[in-house]
Amino acid sequence: MPHEVRAVVAAKKGAPVEVQTIVVPDPGPGEALVAVQACGVCHTDLHYRDGAVTDDFPFLLGHEAAGTIEAVGEGVTGLSPGDYVVLAWRAPCGGCRSCRRGRPWYCFDSRTAGRPMTLLDGTPLTNALGIGAFAEKTLVAAGQAVKVDPAARPEAAALIGCGVMAGYGAAVNTGRVGRGDSVAVIGCGGVGNAAIAGACLNGAMKVIAVDIDDRKLDQAERFGATHTVNSRGTDPVEAVRALTDGHGVDIAIDAVGRPETFRQAFSMRDHAGLLVQVGVPTPDSTVELPLLDVFSRGGAIKSSWYGDCLPSRDFPFLIDQYLYGLLDLGGFVTETIALDQVEEAFAKMHRGEVLRSVVVL
Template identity: 90%
Template sequence: MPDPGPGEVLVDVQACGVCHTDLHYRDGAVTDDFPFLLGHEAAGTVAAVGEGVTGLRAGDYVVLAWRAPCGACRSCRRGRPWYCFDSRNARRPMTLLDGTPLTNALGIGAFAEKTLVAAGQAVRIDPAARPEAAGLIGCGVMAGYGAAVHTGGVGRGDSVAVIGCGGVGAAAIAGACLNGAVKVIAIDIDDRKLDQAERFGATHTVNSRGTDPVEAVRELTNGFGVDVAIDAVGRPETFLQAFSMRDHAGTLVQVGVPSPGAQVELPLLDVFSRGGAIKPSWYGDCLPSRDFPFLVDQYLNGLLDLNAFVSGTVSLDDVEDAFAKMYRGDVLRSVVVL
């Protein structure tokens, strides 16, 4: 574990969620730069800061972000830091005892007692927030909430459909409800997840294992379709379903991460004639320094139930079991507690 260099901070990890992206890394679906240090939905306290770091000091309670805008690239200069093309990470890798460098998942690597990150990745939050819940803001909750609120622009009176009600989809449902949507339709093939979706505010549920979700959504919207359809799965079939269940000029938000070989085929005339927008959502188009403290405030004020995302806590030795539960759909999030 290197000491923090200029612009870096060392963080004592208190809790870290087990995310689907960690599973993608483990299975080699993101990069082949093995060996990996997984874990990126983390909360903890700053242990030490490097030269030139301002705004953070030892003892600060933080949530880690896997994007830290540089402030200088062409996207940041255009006032769109959530699309930063040169996001900051720690410059030196953590290593195995024999010196083998580790690839930190999403530039964090928090399945460990300590992790080294760029200072901009450590976002200070209210210490009253429970670390098991707060850490989830670092990825899944932010991605889903932001997909609805920032990318999809859900507002008062809107109708919304969310395909896939895991952690990201549940956060999208919560975000849509908090931002004033009046009809929020949760779609999944697992009744357990649909039950959970109602806890986050879904007004209607559709089990798409035996029901055509497009037809079901149209029946629930007087034949029109929804204003915003969110694909939180990332498979070709769910993308096409989301495309077809929109109202005219509606918005499709893709936040589920597709596999590298996934492809869709759409008649170009359908794309043109339906109008609206097809918008991928990167990290919920968030600005961590702005959005993490806001979501924590929503949580502490009882408006966003982050505790409901925590299905259970595990030790580092239990991560493989947590992956197995994720495969089976038994959990929204297992959280490693250190």
């Protein structure tokens, strides 16, 4: 029997989001019905609302979520009603050429639910990142639901589903930060601070946080930054070089995704250093670099997709790090809100007032 639940819908480009009643079907083969307990308000949801991702309106927003399994469809193994899960927007298929080569974090055919959730009039909804979890219940592919320790508070656990995983993975999985490395992170929002936390947990000796907002730099110190640079009035490249004996850092992480921050990260690397791009650029962004510098500086430039994570491996690990007191997930939660406060949360995000607002149901 279909389920009528409250959810946050972006009806048209740029319009304020609305709480509407939607219809969620029972799970079919390979699917799971999840009762959502918490869902973080991520910048990607704002991109969807503004039509910057696709124009397939109306959207069911929300993708950074934790909850419990309510029902599973035919053929689902490893999940049962009552299981506590974090939802992943990448669920490796196991059969594409990337998965067959042992690189499931680059899966080209990631699984999502096969049937749409709809408005009451039957209009299909496009789920943000294949999830749609600003809702009392959501339907996902079973592989998107990753079991984790139920001792983790939902509002903290939810953040593993996107921002924290993206930032932590950018440092640990993509950047391969190791003991003694020096790291610079440009942009100290949720993703950037997760990169800082990941770098510290993996043994970085020096972690330099770069931002234009002193409030965010103060937060970065909470997550382990050893040095901070306010780039509003300071050349961040020169400042990072001054903090590294003139050499630059081993790994520079751009968690903003603007052409200027990309160029800064490129230039603040040490010889043969690594640039990791995890901030999401706008579709019209371009960057120009002197080809001789690309060649002569050596090293590498790598994009980090979802922190190059394998959710079934990385989600439980990060939850355990949180429960052991090693990863301060609670520090990312600025406020908890209700479904009807998501539009206000977008405004706070735009003003830089929050790391994460988290909808709690």
